[in-house]
Amino acid sequence: MNLRGVGRPAIGAAAAAGLVFGVLIGLTRMGWSVGNPPALGSHGPLLALGFLGTVIGMERAVALRRGWVWVVPAVAAGAIVGLLSELPRWAPAVLLTIGGVGLVGVFVVAHRLQAELHITIMGAGAACWTIGAAGLLATLEIHRLVPAMSGFLVLTILGERLELARLIGVSRASRLWLLATSVIVVSGAAVSLWFVRPGAAISGAGFLAAAGWLARKDVARRTVKVAGVTRFMAVALLLGYGWLLVAGTIWVTRGLTPGVLSYDAAVHVVFLGFVFSMVFAHAPIIVPALTGRAVPYHRGFWTPLVLLHATLALRVVGDLSAWTDGRRWGGMGNAIAIALFAVVLVFSVARGARRWASRASTP
Amino acid sequence: MVDANDTDIALADQAWSALDSVIDPELGLPITDLGLVYEVSVTDGDLHVEMTTTTPICPLGEYLTGQAKTALAGIDGVGNVEIMLTQEPPWTPDRLSERARRQLGHLG
Numbered sequence: 327m328n329l330r331g332v333g334r335p336a337i338g339a340a341a342a343a344g345l346v347f348g349v350l351i352g353l354t355r356m357g358w359s360v361g362n363p364p365a366l367g368s369h370g371p372l373l374a375l376g377f378l379g380t381v382i383g384m385e386r387a388v389a390l391r392r393g394w395v396w397v398v399p400a401v402a403a404g405a406i407v408g409l410l411s412e413l414p415r416w417a418p419a420v421l422l423t424i425g426g427v428g429l430v431g432v433f434v435v436a437h438r439l440q441a442e443l444h445i446t447i448m449g450a451g452a453a454c455w456t457i458g459a460a461g462l463l464a465t466l467e468i469h470r471l472v473p474a475m476s477g478f479l480v481l482t483i484l485g486e487r488l489e490l491a492r493l494i495g496v497s498r499a500s501r502l503w504l505l506a507t508s509v510i511v512v513s514g515a516a517v518s519l520w521f522v523r524p525g526a527a528i529s530g531a532g533f534l535a536a537a538g539w540l541a542r543k544d545v546a547r548r549t550v551k552v553a554g555v556t557r558f559m560a561v562a563l564l565l566g567y568g569w570l571l572v573a574g575t576i577w578v579t580r581g582l583t584p585g586v587l588s589y590d591a592a593v594h595v596v597f598l599g600f601v602f603s604m605v606f607a608h609a610p611i612i613v614p615a616l617t618g619r620a621v622p623y624h625r626g627f628w629t630p631l632v633l634l635h636a637t638l639a640l641r642v643v644g645d646l647s648a649w650t651d652g653r654r655w656g657g658m659g660n661a662i663a664i665a666l667f668a669v670v671l672v673f674s675v676a677r678g679a680r681r682w683a684s685r686a687s688t689p
Numbered sequence: 690m691v692d693a694n695d696t697d698i699a700l701a702d703q704a705w706s707a708l709d710s711v712i713d714p715e716l717g718l719p720i721t722d723l724g725l726v727y728e729v730s731v732t733d734g735d736l737h738v739e740m741t742t743t744t745p746i747c748p749l750g751e752y753l754t755g756q757a758k759t760a761l762a763g764i765d766g767v768g769n770v771e772i773m774l775t776q777e778p779p780w781t782p783d784r785l786s787e788r789a790r791r792q793l794g795h796l797g
Contacts, residue, residue, distance in 0.1 A: 385748040552717035615748040
């Protein structure tokens with residue numbers, strides 16, 4: 327199966343729809359009037375498993391260059407369409423469960439090629455995806471699935487960072503720490519399906535362990551000294567680690583209780599502060615990897631990154647101090663930051679294409 | 690007189706230099722210093738390069754081979770450029786150059 331010709335753009339378009347509608351649903355739920363987006367109850371699954379599941383699945387398919395791996399992003403993209411079409415919940419849930427199991431399979435194959443801990447950790451992240459999707463299939467309340475959806479992304483990123491940390495040397499103690507961290511995060515995801523208060527605290531402890539290691543050992547602490555895109559990426563990563571520490575602290579001390587304002591903070595410090603900061607960090611290299619189009623770095627990348635973190639801080643202060651306007655305007659700022667980043671990326675791709683065209687036309 | 694073999698050896702040297710200009714964007718280091726280039730061979734002006742990624746699940750393979758192809762195609766007198774991406778043998782940190790180790794502050 328070669329999906330490159332038609333499939334890649336179609337899967338990419340579904341991912342983009344998942345992102346756009348996921349953000350619009352989030353704004354609507356905060357009380358903003360932004361049209362009338364469908365699937366108001368699907369904000370979390372749409373973004374965490376739909377959009378990010380599709381993008382991460384595409385990354386793995388491009389990397390492993392085996393046709394069957396495209397099943398993972400294809401079913402995640404199908405789930406986005408299913409969620410937005412408001413099909414019965416079981417239909418996208420089945421697709422997402424297939425995607426999660428498929429991604430576990432991808433890491434089993436990858437581990438045969440290179441038997442390394444970072445692949446095991448990413449496989450544990452895929453197991454979290456599967457747990458979350460299975461919970462969706464069992465029609466559990468979304469807040470019970472948040473530790474699984476978060477665990478998928480936290481462990482995926484942790485595995486990627488460990489992979490790079492091999493370049494500066496990883497001690498045996500670090501490996502044991504990260505293995506234990508993964509077990510804790512997966513356990514928290516599973517326990518939360520039934521007992522969300524202790525489950526969230528377990529996951530929160532895992533996030534603290536992950537963030538502590540990343541903040542101290544990640545290669546970004548060294549690459550931040552290299553100017554240009556490398557420094558941009560490193561700063562986005564390091565800011566994300568800070569938010570993951572905040573997330574772990576909130577999850578351990580306050581848990582995940584929907585209906586209270588700290589719930590909004592608990593969820594979004596992970597998904598926006600940590601995960602979307604990682605998305606911003608990696609976009610300048612992932613977009614070329616997925617599309618074959620160059621994304622030349624320019625200083626404009628910094629504006630949405632600063633806006634994302636500043637407005638998330640406003641939102642969290644609003645959440646924790648019951649300052650509703652701070653929370654709402656922070657949320658709007660988060661959405662503007664994501665939209666602005668997309669605009670900057672498109673501008674950058676166009677600039678790269680123009681530069682290429684002018685080079686090609688030079689005699 | 691320069692025979693075909695001398696030309697090919699010179700071309701291989703130029704190819705390694707060209708590959709020095711392909712930078713891993715995340716680490717800010719050349720792919721040559723990262724030990725991602727396994728082999729450069731030249732036959733009658735045609736270049737064959739074997740390279741890898743630090744892990745089989747790294748999505749940058751296509752991007753880096755594309756960058757490498759562009760860099761190699763710019764060498765005067767080069768014929769066909771063929772780049773193979775392989776995971777055999779798997780990359781290990783032992784392949785880092787001294788310069789990369791110094792820059793990264795390798796602890797191992």
